[in-house]
Amino acid sequence: MRWYVVAIYVFLYLPIALIVVFSFNAGRYAMDWQGFSTEWYFKAFANPFAMKALRTSLVVALWTAVLATMLGTLAALGLERMQGWPRRAFDALIYVAIMVPGVVIGIATLIAFVTVFDAVNPFLAGLFGDAAPQLAMGLPTIIGAHVLFNLAVVILIVRARFAGLDRSLIEASEDLYATPFGTFRQVVLPMIFPAILASFLLSFTFSFEDFIIAFFVSGPDSTLPIYIFSSIRRGITPEVNAIGTVVLAASLSLLVIAQFLLRDRNARRPAPDKAA
Amino acid sequence: MRQGRRTGTTALLVGPAAAFFLLLLVLPLAVVVIYSFGERGAAGGYSPAFTFDNYLSLATRGQAFLNTLLLAPLGTLLCALVAFPLAYFLAVKTSPRWRTMLLVLIIVPFWASQLLRIYAWLLILGNRGIPSLLDLLGMDGVRLINTRFAVLLGMVYGYLPLMVFPIYVSLEKLDKRLLEASADLGAGAWGTFRQVTLPMSIAGVATGSLLVFILLMGEFIIPALLGGGKVFFIGNALVDLFLQSRNWPFGAAIAVSMVAIMLATIALYMRFMLGRSGLRQQALV
Numbered sequence A: 001m002r003w004y005v006v007a008i009y010v011f012l013y014l015p016i017a018l019i020v021v022f023s024f025n026a027g028r029y030a031m032d033w034q035g036f037s038t039e040w041y042f043k044a045f046a047n048p049f050a051m052k053a054l055r056t057s058l059v060v061a062l063w064t065a066v067l068a069t070m071l072g073t074l075a076a077l078g079l080e081r082m083q084g085w086p087r088r089a090f091d092a093l094i095y096v097a098i099m100v101p102g103v104v105i106g107i108a109t110l111i112a113f114v115t116v117f118d119a120v121n122p123f124l125a126g127l128f129g130d131a132a133p134q135l136a137m138g139l140p141t142i143i144g145a146h147v148l149f150n151l152a153v154v155i156l157i158v159r160a161r162f163a164g165l166d167r168s169l170i171e172a173s174e175d176l177y178a179t180p181f182g183t184f185r186q187v188v189l190p191m192i193f194p195a196i197l198a199s200f201l202l203s204f205t206f207s208f209e210d211f212i213i214a215f216f217v218s219g220p221d222s223t224l225p226i227y228i229f230s231s232i233r234r235g236i237t238p239e240v241n242a243i244g245t246v247v248l249a250a251s252l253s254l255l256v257i258a259q260f261l262l263r264d265r266n267a268r269r270p271a272p273d274k275a276a
Numbered sequence B: 001m002r003q004g005r006r007t008g009t010t011a012l013l014v015g016p017a018a019a020f021f022l023l024l025l026v027l028p029l030a031v032v033v034i035y036s037f038g039e040r041g042a043a044g045g046y047s048p049a050f051t052f053d054n055y056l057s058l059a060t061r062g063q064a065f066l067n068t069l070l071l072a073p074l075g076t077l078l079c080a081l082v083a084f085p086l087a088y089f090l091a092v093k094t095s096p097r098w099r100t101m102l103l104v105l106i107i108v109p110f111w112a113s114q115l116l117r118i119y120a121w122l123l124i125l126g127n128r129g130i131p132s133l134l135d136l137l138g139m140d141g142v143r144l145i146n147t148r149f150a151v152l153l154g155m156v157y158g159y160l161p162l163m164v165f166p167i168y169v170s171l172e173k174l175d176k177r178l179l180e181a182s183a184d185l186g187a188g189a190w191g192t193f194r195q196v197t198l199p200m201s202i203a204g205v206a207t208g209s210l211l212v213f214i215l216l217m218g219e220f221i222i223p224a225l226l227g228g229g230k231v232f233f234i235g236n237a238l239v240d241l242f243l244q245s246r247n248w249p250f251g252a253a254i255a256v257s258m259v260a261i262m263l264a265t266i267a268l269y270m271r272f273m274l275g276r277s278g279l280r281q282q283a284l285v
Helices: A002-022 A039-046 A048-080 A084-099 A102-131 A139-163 A167-175 A180-209 A212-217 A224-234 A238-268 B002-035 B058-093 B096-111 B114-125 B130-136 B148-173 B176-184 B189-217 B221-226 B234-244 B248-275
Strands: none
Touching: A002 A238, A002 B058, A002 B096, A002 B114, A002 B148, A039 A048, A039 A238, A048 A084, A048 A139, A048 A180, A048 A224, A048 A238, A048 B002, A084 A139, A084 B002, A084 B248, A102 A139, A102 A212, A102 B002, A102 B234, A102 B248, A139 A180, A139 A212, A139 B002, A167 A180, A180 B096, A212 A224, A212 B234, A224 A238, A224 B114, A238 B096, A238 B114, B002 B248, B058 B096, B058 B148, B058 B189, B058 B234, B058 B248, B096 B148, B114 B130, B114 B148, B114 B221, B148 B189, B148 B221, B176 B189, B189 B248, B221 B234, B234 B248
């Protein structure tokens, strides 16, 4: 049993080790070790296309995480107040959004954007003439599709946390003459905060990692996964390994920092908050 | 008046999310259904028509359907078989001190780009990887890359963590005294597993399988990289039809068929796995 578990961990980490090791390869071909070098790290950071893709991915992931968490949390709180068919209809929407595969979400949003743009652009042209702004695929369309994709997940996470809350605290707050907003800010928000944080991190990760949806709606703005995919197609150099290693190192450092901060907070607070 | 204000607030809270779902999901999906009865425009895209031709020519992409419908369920099953002992070990056999760390180590790979990790398998399974090692051992001519085996391996690799977690959660909730009681009552290791452990963790297995199955059905990257041009999925056909050959109506017909098959499979699966054991509540999120 123990050996089985060890074997699984080797299986999980073998490819990652390979990525990291070959990011320090002096040669330019994969699986062809030419000696140790850090040159590809410098090359990666000097490559404007790679850096632009990285920046696009970070911007998209940040906006997606903010918007999806905000709208999803509001919707989860609103859903709690709904009854009857509107609520059932909304629940159905959530499950559709979760069950439809990413590739179909990509197609659906592509069609939606193209249809709207085709309808609006001639109208804009008629209004402003040649100087008319043209709507086209790019950052906003990627963010829109990613928010759609993450909304359902956020709603489910926040709702699960909200369902486990002690309602008497809310009633107590109302009895003590708190305004609805006061109750929200001082009672509900602190209690659902772990779920909000988890939603934010999850949406950020999903958005940063997504390839297939962005592939359909990115237009000329490549995200990092799209850049990596086209590099693999062209013949990959250790430059891409270097970028992958940097991203992994950055997320691991964030994880360690977050762990450190949470432990610090938990040490000061008597009740540890594990469930999110 | 108060009631009206309350409804107004609720609408404001739910409104933006509802707008996203309606405008970017429901309406576009309806449009996909309409497109699937249309014709390819002269320059690609869509031109209005009412024809069943797209559905009648689904068979020309039969191989993609066959691969997906064969490998997605098989990959889900393999994933569950590989994940269960690991989840069991973590939940039952590991001391709490090591447990958190081992659990975190299962998620960490997710933060290295999925594309790069699958690409690494392309190198491991490629001709300069394992086959060249086997060559040294005297087994030459072994081909691993661009086979169904490679795609299956990539699928298990890619989605194992998603399977481990739900199973781990359900096993963790299992009262360890039940295992002792079962042993005390004379059940062997296998008997305890079959009659206590498995039934009590089936909800976790069901959740994990559903999650992994949904993701595998729409998979694109793994077959694209590890299957080469040989083993492709419906996802690959859709990318081709929407972005390369721009035959949107045919692509729409394939997408509609895929979603229909998925929904039917999931409905059957839920009825089979959950319906009779009364676990519906637990298993869904």
